[in-house]
Amino acid sequence: MHALQVVAIVIGVIATIVGWSFFLTRVGKFVGFFKLGAPTGAGERTSQAGLRTATLVKEFLGHTRMARLPIVAIAHWFTMISFGVLVLTLAQATMQLFDPHAVLPLIGHFFPYEWITEFFAVTGLLGIIALIIIRQRNHPRDLNRKSRFFGSNFWQAYYVEFTILMVALCIALLRGLEYVLQGRAGQENLLLHFPLTFWIGELFSGLSTGAIEALVVVIALIKILVSYAWMVTVALTPTMGVAWHRFLAFFNIWFKRHADGRTSLGALQPMKNKGEDIDFEAMEDMDEDAVMGVGKIEDFTWKGLLDFSTCTECGRCQSQCPAWNTEKPLSPKLMMINLRNHADAKAPWLQAARKAQAEAVPPEPLAEDADKKAKKAHAKEMAAYQGITDPHENLDLLGTLSQSAQTEAVRPLVGAQDVEELAEMGVIDPDALWSCTTCGACVEQCPVDIEHVDHFVDMRRYQVLIESAFPTELSGLFKNLENKQNPWGMSQRKRMEWAKNLDFEIKQVGADIEDLGEVEYLFWVGCAGAFEDRAMKTTQAIAELLHTAGVDFAVLGDGESCTGDPARRAGNEFLYQMLAQANVEVLNEMKARKIVVSCAHCFNTIANEYPQIGGKFEVVHHTQLLNKLVREKRLTPVAPAAGETVSTPVTYHDPCYLGRHNGIYTPPRELIGSLPGLEYREMERSQERSFCCGAGGARMWMEETIGSRINVNRTREAVATGAEQIAVGCPFCRVMLSDGLTAEQSEGNASEGVEVLDVAQMLLAGVRRGQGGQGGERRAEEPAPA
Numbered sequence: 001m002h003a004l005q006v007v008a009i010v011i012g013v014i015a016t017i018v019g020w021s022f023f024l025t026r027v028g029k030f031v032g033f034f035k036l037g038a039p040t041g042a043g044e045r046t047s048q049a050g051l052r053t054a055t056l057v058k059e060f061l062g063h064t065r066m067a068r069l070p071i072v073a074i075a076h077w078f079t080m081i082s083f084g085v086l087v088l089t090l091a092q093a094t095m096q097l098f099d100p101h102a103v104l105p106l107i108g109h110f111f112p113y114e115w116i117t118e119f120f121a122v123t124g125l126l127g128i129i130a131l132i133i134i135r136q137r138n139h140p141r142d143l144n145r146k147s148r149f150f151g152s153n154f155w156q157a158y159y160v161e162f163t164i165l166m167v168a169l170c171i172a173l174l175r176g177l178e179y180v181l182q183g184r185a186g187q188e189n190l191l192l193h194f195p196l197t198f199w200i201g202e203l204f205s206g207l208s209t210g211a212i213e214a215l216v217v218v219i220a221l222i223k224i225l226v227s228y229a230w231m232v233t234v235a236l237t238p239t240m241g242v243a244w245h246r247f248l249a250f251f252n253i254w255f256k257r258h259a260d261g262r263t264s265l266g267a268l269q270p271m272k273n274k275g276e277d278i279d280f281e282a283m284e285d286m287d288e289d290a291v292m293g294v295g296k297i298e299d300f301t302w303k304g305l306l307d308f309s310t311c312t313e314c315g316r317c318q319s320q321c322p323a324w325n326t327e328k329p330l331s332p333k334l335m336m337i338n339l340r341n342h343a344d345a346k347a348p349w350l351q352a353a354r355k356a357q358a359e360a361v362p363p364e365p366l367a368e369d370a371d372k373k374a375k376k377a378h379a380k381e382m383a384a385y386q387g388i389t390d391p392h393e394n395l396d397l398l399g400t401l402s403q404s405a406q407t408e409a410v411r412p413l414v415g416a417q418d419v420e421e422l423a424e425m426g427v428i429d430p431d432a433l434w435s436c437t438t439c440g441a442c443v444e445q446c447p448v449d450i451e452h453v454d455h456f457v458d459m460r461r462y463q464v465l466i467e468s469a470f471p472t473e474l475s476g477l478f479k480n481l482e483n484k485q486n487p488w489g490m491s492q493r494k495r496m497e498w499a500k501n502l503d504f505e506i507k508q509v510g511a512d513i514e515d516l517g518e519v520e521y522l523f524w525v526g527c528a529g530a531f532e533d534r535a536m537k538t539t540q541a542i543a544e545l546l547h548t549a550g551v552d553f554a555v556l557g558d559g560e561s562c563t564g565d566p567a568r569r570a571g572n573e574f575l576y577q578m579l580a581q582a583n584v585e586v587l588n589e590m591k592a593r594k595i596v597v598s599c600a601h602c603f604n605t606i607a608n609e610y611p612q613i614g615g616k617f618e619v620v621h622h623t624q625l626l627n628k629l630v631r632e633k634r635l636t637p638v639a640p641a642a643g644e645t646v647s648t649p650v651t652y653h654d655p656c657y658l659g660r661h662n663g664i665y666t667p668p669r670e671l672i673g674s675l676p677g678l679e680y681r682e683m684e685r686s687q688e689r690s691f692c693c694g695a696g697g698a699r700m701w702m703e704e705t706i707g708s709r710i711n712v713n714r715t716r717e718a719v720a721t722g723a724e725q726i727a728v729g730c731p732f733c734r735v736m737l738s739d740g741l742t743a744e745q746s747e748g749n750a751s752e753g754v755e756v757l758d759v760a761q762m763l764l765a766g767v768r769r770g771q772g773g774q775g776g777e778r779r780a781e782e783p784a785p786a
Helices: 003-034 049-062 070-085 087-098 111-137 140-146 154-184 198-203 209-236 241-254 280-285 302-310 316-320 332-359 372-389 395-400 403-409 441-445 452-465 473-484 492-499 526-531 533-548 565-569 573-589 600-613 622-631 666-673 710-720 731-746 759-770
Strands: 521-524 594-597 618-621 648-652 678-680 725-728 755-758
Touching (some): 003 209, 003 302, 003 332, 049 241, 070 111, 087 111, 087 154, 087 209, 111 154, 154 198, 154 209, 209 241, 241 302, 280 573, 302 332, 316 332, 316 441, 332 403, 332 452, 441 452, 452 565, 473 565, 473 573, 492 526, 492 533, 526 533, 526 731, 533 622, 533 731, 533 755, 533 759, 565 600, 594 622, 600 618, 600 731, 618 622, 622 666, 648 666, 666 678, 710 725, 710 731, 725 731, 731 755
Parallel strands (some): 521 594, 648 725, 725 755
């Protein structure tokens, strides 16, 4: 054993001990860190273990969430698999320090293993090179905010890329050198054992055996040092999501909300206190320290802390976010990064506080006949005890932290407006928090299943319910919902005004029928459908189509109230519960079974959120039911007559709460495809990548004062297809796109002939043509909807 080998062994063994010690210590600290989060509901994240495991395997091996960017997905898949498959090469490299000819026990020269090793060493190398090129081509230095990597930590990404590149190169070189050594040892069929690296060995074939052995030792040591330097670096940098996601992503996917793999969209998570759903009917019995929403980092659940730590900073969420794409301060990625960094800085303080709390002894209960002096002393003792158990009161704990960590630890979670002092500046910019439309693009795009929307709404809940800090426009919304049960503040008596000009009767529960057991469907009109002029035309069209198709339906009339969607998305959970529970009580009392809904937000709320409070119904969107009626030939659209305009170009805008939140993409398109005389044109951003109209998350009732307007951005994309009709399936989308179209037309950017129509109106026009243009029982003097 020569001196080089002895030195290499000493350095390699020390690096191995240090690397694993640091890494395993950090893993233990991560477990303690996640325990700082609030509990989730019992079994909420662990039920159906078999299905969760199947989902994990499917997402991991199938790269189903990565597939949105195919080239990236392929390169990442090989890089990811190589990380796991090639881990045994680290053990072999360690053995080669002692003996350059060493091979793994049991495996030895088993050629299938050698094939796998070489294949993934080469493909992993090619994969990381491809990812490096992709990162550089999308670098913010060229694209600025348009880069999905804007705001990411580049030194961390570069370091991870360097590590993978070096490890792959070392493996390839070692395999080539092993080729030479085994050939000189008399190994036969060398090409069978070195199918991809034999040529590397040929480059070194002129060297002596001693020189080859020395090279094996040196390169094995380099591989070991690079690998364990990476372990030490990531152990010292727990906020390095680009590295830690390769471990944490497995857990984050396994613990996702839906065991079957669905994205965490649709229903919002109920507001919880200590892991239990809050019972709004027993508010008076709640503890004084009950948590409502998220006001501090420790109010997030352990799954929330896991989410933040898992973020790999790939920026897919950011690239799809409507707020970010219209120059607003909200980036889902940057939100996760800020929350992760804040949690990491505050963790030592919180852990010290938990320890102090566990060791603190509460003062003895005060005697009933205690005098004034005793009461005063007891109050002082209790205050001291509470100062220990509440880390935000026990500021002495900050002494264990660095100055920067102290500043970070005491920052409020969500800041106030116009704050200049860093210590008072929030971790989250309030403008960013209230810019969210809850469209779900971030959740749908995230390859590691982070649940952004739930976290954003939880922070809004605290701001509304505890801090009373929310945009002033929401005050009017909340007041209207509380007093009039609709966002527009209209009288309930006007809920049936939309039906006045129809030539057939609309059955109303309580007036024409006793309960909904007498009809097939309840037609849930919604507030927009009852009060907003443009949406009322959609309501009339749906009612006429259902009547023409012979569908037996009824409405609640003034018995219908807002579903509560805007209140819930704005964070006013109390108001949502008041509205939702009243509606569920009415629906259950009226024996509702099947409900057809025209509003995507009403659809999502009734179908996904009312079951949380005892309202389980079969809910369909009007495009689903109308498409079914057309396929059953109960509705027959007819092409325009000869001489009329034919092949009208039309595009369709996917409502976020119908598409991403509920996966309904096909029925509206099938319905449009069934209409003769239309030429369908798809927008570039469509289906799961559809761009939001800007109305969700209660943004319908808030002004856009930062950046450009989301609805105008989407309208421009629709107009760019050359469509003369922009089809929608939600009244919120119709309002936003109509306003956007008006703005574009006023600036000369869109033809005056372009119009926004609900799919139901387009179908009605075709059906009326089949009825001789008279619209069936529609009054002759009433003009047909455009």
